Amino acid sequence: MYLDPGFGSMLIQGIVAALAAGGAYLILMRKKIAAFFQNRKAVKNAEENQQNDAETEK
Amino acid sequence: MKEQSSFRDPSGHVFYEDGVVYRQVNDCYRAQFAALMESGLYEKLTAEGLLVAHRNVEQTNPEAAGYCVIAPERVPFITYPYEWSFSQLKDAALTTLRIHRAALDYGMILKDASAYNIQFVRNNAKLIDTLSFEFYKEGSAWIAYGQFCRHFVAPLLLMKHVDLRLQQLLRVYIDGVPLDLASKLLKSKHDALTTQHIHWHAKAIARHMTDGRSTGAQRRVQISKFSHIALIESLARMIERLTLDGVKTEWMDYYDHTNYTQQALARKEDILAQMLKAGDARSVWDLGANDGRFSRIALENGAEIAVAFDIDPLAVEQNYLAGKRSGENIVPLLFDLTNPSPGIGFGNTERVPAERRMQPDCIIAFAIIHHLAISNNLPLGKIAEWLAGLSPELIIEFVPKEDSQVQTLLATRDDVFPDYTQDGFERAFGAYFDIAHKEPIAGSGRTIYRLERRAQA
Missing domain, CATH: 3.40.50.150 (Vaccinia Virus protein VP39)
Incomplete structure (x- = not known):
């Protein structure tokens, strides 16, 4: 490596990277939670549709 | 004839022959160059227009330390960051981050983040230094982070928050705006980008400036790959959001x-x-x-x-x-x-x-x-x-x-x-x-x- 990265720059990078990672983790979790509820909603809708279909057939 | 600005990096240098631009790759850079070319990273970056394409040249009498010579696509007119507009500097910053981010997926990094390594071809920002890639070492920080903040983050924030003309500081400071100066000029700004990458950064540099005198071995900072990627992506998101809303000049209309x-x-x-x-x-x-x-x-x-x-x-x-x-x-x-x-x-x-x-x-x-x-x-x-x-x-x-x-x-x-x-x-x-x-x-x-x-x- 021909650049001098500077210890101060490296140190602060460790801190801001940790903050960014925290943020990225939260975003990831939010997406997972949203996906979980979306899946549940999709399953529920499918069940309701099946029930409606069954009632119509009767 | 050797390009006068091509002396910092021992990986190679640029030279001209009969008006054609060549880049010599030195022996010490053989493995990194091979990895760039064979991993698929070169194809990806050139296909996306982020890196200048090159052809291999059989000839040309590489100097003693030479491994090979390439002829890169010619940039019609070289421009410098103090001659760019706000969006040019912003696009050059984003191109730098995109390349580094893509390189990480291929086990490599951008080892420098100089604004002078980015040039515009038909107004597309491209990296012109094919020898800017290095192997990624697990847990390592981005070595070019400080340079990235001096060359891109500081001037962009100064242009947006203080005055467009402060970009001319790049003409005075060839390796980017010193962060302590940027921090002084931006002292009333406390958004996340300015606080973390300018104010905190400047303080950390000041505190550890004299480490070389007291500490013997180089100290290392470990950053997980997840955090490293999160940092690059968060920087890119924050820079993407920077605009010049509300700024007016004499000649704009x-x-x-x-x-x-x-x-x-x-x-x-x-x-x-x-x-x-x-x-x-x-x-x-x-x-x-x-x-x-x-x-x-x-x-x-x-x-x-x-x-x-x-x-x-x-x-x-x-x-x-x-x-x-x-x-x-x-x-x-x-x-x-x-x-x-x-x-x-x-x-x-x-x-x-x-x-x-x-x-x-x-x-x-x-x-x-x-x-x-x-x-x-x-x-x-x-x-x-x-x-x-x-x-x-x-x-x-x-x-x-x-x-x-x-x-x-x-x-x-x-x-x-x-x-x-x-x-x-x-x-x-x-x-x-x-x-x-x-x-x-x-x-x-x-x-x-x-x-x-x-x-x-």
């Missing part, structure tokens, strides 16, 4: 406030097109180009490249954004003609004046002569001599003293310009040029000349 009619403007464009056809210029410099209107006429009339110089940062910004949308070969350039980009860096040769980067076939100088001669007190003879030194052909508009724009310039000062007349203009330029064509712009009192430099000039 110039064409709404000119003193000639739509017919006179259309006539001016016709005369220019006709004169360009007569001259057959391939490369054109448009001085005082504003948003590039006349540069585009040059491109429509046979020019292959038009470099559009203007002193107003927002005019250059508009020109860049339009060029980016259209993909035209127009090079918008922030430039003060009365104090042009000098040679800077070691030996004043690392970054060179514009005329050392290209010699144009033709210069267009519309609505500029009165600014040079009257606002800047430049004698017409000096202007003629300067332009004759730059280009063999000149398409220039003479704006007479009676013109309302000139009257505005003279309103607040003494008229100490007895030679500023049409005759005086023809005499001054006649010392260096022959008049090939002269055409008055009906309804404006102005005249356009096509001048050809005399052989002895």
Whole structure:
């Protein structure tokens, strides 16, 4: 490596990277939670549709 | 001939032979170069237009430490960050981050983040330094982070939050704006980007500046790959959101406030097109180009490249954004003609004046002569001599003293310009040029000349 990265720059990078990672983790979790509820909603809708279909057939 | 600015990185260097640009790859960089080429990273980056493509060259007598020589795609006109508009600097920053982010997926990194490594080809920001890649070591921090903040984050924030003109600090500080200076100038700003990457960063640098004296072995900071990627992506998101909303400059709506009619403007464009056809210029410099209107006429009339110089940062910004949308070969350039980009860096040769980067076939100088001669007190003879030194052909508009724009310039000062007349203009330029064509712009009192430099000039 021909650049001098500077210890101060490296140190602060460790801190801001940790903050960014925290943020990225939260975003990831939010997406997972949203996906979980979306899946549940999709399953529920499918069940309701099946029930409606069954009632119509009767 | 070796490129003067190509000396920092021992991985290789740039040289020229018969006008062709070559890059020598040194033996010590063999493994990294092979990894770039064989991992699929080179294909990805060139396909996305983020890195200049190159071809391998069999020849060329690489020096002792040479491993191979490549011939990169030529950048038509090299520009420097202090000549870019806000969005150019922003796009160059984003290109740097995208390349580093992509490299991480291939087990590599960008080992430097110099704004000078980014160049614009048809207004697309590309990395030109093919030797900027290094292997990623698990847990390592980004070695170029400090440089990235000095070259990109600090000037972008200073331009947005303090004043567009502070970008010119890049002309003073060749390795980017010192972060302690940026932090002082931005002291009232506390958004996440400024706080983390400027204020905290500057404090950390100050605190550890003298570590070399007291600590023996180099200390390392460990950052997981997840955090490393999160940092790069968060930087990219924050930079993406930076805009110039609300910033105004003197010239930004110039064409709404000119003193000639739509017919006179259309006539001016016709005369220019006709004169360009007569001259057959391939490369054109448009001085005082504003948003590039006349540069585009040059491109429509046979020019292959038009470099559009203007002193107003927002005019250059508009020109860049339009060029980016259209993909035209127009090079918008922030430039003060009365104090042009000098040679800077070691030996004043690392970054060179514009005329050392290209010699144009033709210069267009519309609505500029009165600014040079009257606002800047430049004698017409000096202007003629300067332009004759730059280009063999000149398409220039003479704006007479009676013109309302000139009257505005003279309103607040003494008229100490007895030679500023049409005759005086023809005499001054006649010392260096022959008049090939002269055409008055009906309804404006102005005249356009096509001048050809005399052989002895």
